[in-house]
Amino acid sequence: MKIVTWNINGIRSFRCGIKKTLDELDADIICVQETKVTRDLLDERIAIVDGYNSYFSFSRGRSGYSGVATYCKDNATPIAAEEGLTGLLTNNAGGIGCYGNHSEFTDEELQLLDNEGRAIITQHRVQCSDKIQTITVINVYCPRADPEKPERRQFKLQFYKLLQTRAEAMLKNGSSVILLGDVNTSHRPIDHCDPNEIDDFEDNPGRKWLNVFLRDDKPSASADFSHGGKFVDTFRYFHPTRTGAFTCWSTLTGARRTNYGTRIDYIFADHQLAKEQFVAADIMPEVEGSDHCPVWGALRCILLPDSKPPPLATCYLPEFAGKQQKLSRFLVKVDQKSCQTESKEALPGSQEEAERRENINVTGTKRIMRTESVKQMSKKAKTATTCSKPQGNLLAFFKPKNEKALGSSQNSLKASPTRDELTPDVVSQLHSATQDKTTKGEHLSTHACNPRSDKGASFGFWKSVLHGPPPTPACKVHGEPCVLRTVKKEGPNMGQQFFVCARPQGHAANPEARCNFFAWVERGK
Incomplete structure (x- = not known):
């Protein structure tokens, strides 16, 4: 029997x-965390996988x-x-039971957890030597304690409890227990x-x-567990002194390249199961696709599959079971005008917006409420379309509106203005025109900023007004x-910007890691 846990980050x-991913992990039971999907967004290709329940x-x-x-295969x-x-989410006959004493929790706390x-x-159900027994697999994604939110720290500790x-x-009821997943705490x-x-x-x-929950790590299966809790960290059981064995790295700093991470993903087993049935456990840092890597454990016992999946299996969900739905679910009275408007509606601009829109219940009431906002979006889209045609180069934008008022400036505006030609009125109109066109998304022509132009003073002026990103410094060490x-x-x-070394985060002694160079970008630069 082989089991795998992996925080897949979506x-x-x-x-x-x-x-293909499940097959390559090559395990009988694969537990994933941080799926980032709700039932209304669950895709059939994810929920119903051939060869698995x-x-x-x-x-x-x-x-x-x-x-x-x-x-599960x-x-x-x-x-x-x-x-x-807690048992509060169990509404079918396929539940497991054995909830323990909840006297330390309020009903509201249990619901929130x-x-x-x-x-x-x-x-x-498994065959272990000459006897058949049960193994209960608890797949968890423990909360992260945000240091700026004390209530989440308390929530995390309640979840642990x-x-x-x-x-x-x-365990007390007679089942062996494997608890695995992202525990969000590095132990030692x-x-x-x-x-x-x-x-x-x-x-x-x-x-x-963890010190209370786990027993002392032992280097061999023949060791005597006599101190600590009822469970064993199976990785440390087989690899008590291995260093650099991490399962999570920061993607922002590229820390995986320097193996600058933490081990927060575990397979815990009750000490008797670990001693009698586990034959190996390890991490898989070579497997990419997430900021975590998978962790696996192997047992000598043989799985005995049930004849059919229990009621919680996704194959029984109405949307995947092929059951006939009521026709009324698909027939919604909708105003014809709103239909026509929605057909012109622009696509959402981000994944978050797409998720929000998909979560809206498609009812007649919702559609009518959205009609006005949809019309506004359609108008904006239409306006953007009509204004998207190029309007010529930059010089065309800076012709004076009132030629008499500007007088001799008229001729000078046919080319990029020099510093002597910039009267207060001209500067004002230039500034106004630049803002107007920038707001409309127009691209500034490079004609006015050509460094090869004989009007060097003009180039300097435009460079000071339309400056780009700050110059990139080099780090002092590399x-x-x-x-x-x-x-x-x-x-x-x-919102403040700063420069740091481009190399991945790592130990100071690692020559491949980033140095401690740091420089703020001056505001306004």
């Missing part, structure tokens, strides 16, 4: 090749956010499947590229929870051109 990126959990509050999915069809950790689509649980409660309840200093740069590394609440970045974090420097 399942729709595999829309044309999901089966799949199970999804979706975010209830935000589109394109969170989400997990488990794909037909030879690994589970006997039961369930969405979430399951609303973000962070857990899918499947239960499998709920996760432990559910896992230990199943060996699991982090630069733990010394983090204040109070050991005091992090997530690490403290002597290579830097890259321009923009501060996106809220604060006094938000």
Whole structure:
């Protein structure tokens, strides 16, 4: 039996090749996190994959956010499947049960913890030596603790507590348990590229929870587990001292090239299962396609597939099951004028806009409410079309509106004006005309900025008015051109630009990593 977990950072990126991706991972059970898809956007090519049965959990509050999915080969069809950790999302006979004690949580907290689509649980029957037993696989995408949002830190710790409660309840009920996914916390200093740069590394609440949840790492399957929690980090079980074994890297800084990352993706197993059935576990940093890499584990037990998937399987969803829908779902009374207007509507300008529009329920009321805004968009599109034809070069834009008022300036405007010819009135009209044409999206002709022109003073003037991006400096260590970045974090420097070394982030001792060059771009430059 082989199992894989991978934070894929968006399942729709595999829309044309999901089966090929699953086949190449070569596992019986494949658990993915951060699918970023809600049910209304779930594509059949993603949900129904030949040779697999799949199970999804979706975010209830935000589109394109969170989400997990488990794909099981037909030879690994589970006997039961369930969405979430609390039981509040279970409304079918194929649930698993064993929820544990929720007395420390309010009803509202339990609802919120399951609303973000962070857990899918499947239960499998396996043959282990001479006995048949069950293994419960908990696929999770644990929350990230935003340091600027204290409430999310508390949410993350509550999720950990709920996760432990559910896992230990199943274990107590007699099932072996594998808990895997993106846990969003690196456990030990060996699991982090630069733990010394983090204040109070050991005091992090997530690490403290892992210290309680996990047993001591042991180098061999014959070791005696006598301290710590009920679960084992299977990677460290087989590789207790391996360094540089990371599963997540920053894409913004290109840190994967220098292996400057963290290990936050795990396969945990109860200590008895790890000791008796696990034969290997490792990471797959060579597999790209996400800012994370897959993690795999192999067991000696044999999967015994159920005859048919449990009710939660996506193949039973009405939109994929081929069931006849009510005709009224497709017949909507719509005003004919709104139909004609919508046919002219411009395409959305971004993926986020497309997702928002796809999430709107297509009802007559919604269509009527959108009619006015659609008309406005159509008018804008029409205006843009009629104004898109080139209007000549730059000189044509700077002819004076009132020739008598400008007097002798008329002749000088036939060419690029020199500094002596720029009277206050001329400068005012030039500035006005430039703004008007720039607003309309017109492109400035290069005729007025030709450095080979004999009007050098004019070129200097236009260069000062229509300056381009700031000159790129070279970093001091490598002597290579830097890259321009923009501060996106809220604060006094938000929107400010700066230059840094173009090489990927890494340790200071690594000659291939970026140096510490940093330079602000002066405002207005």
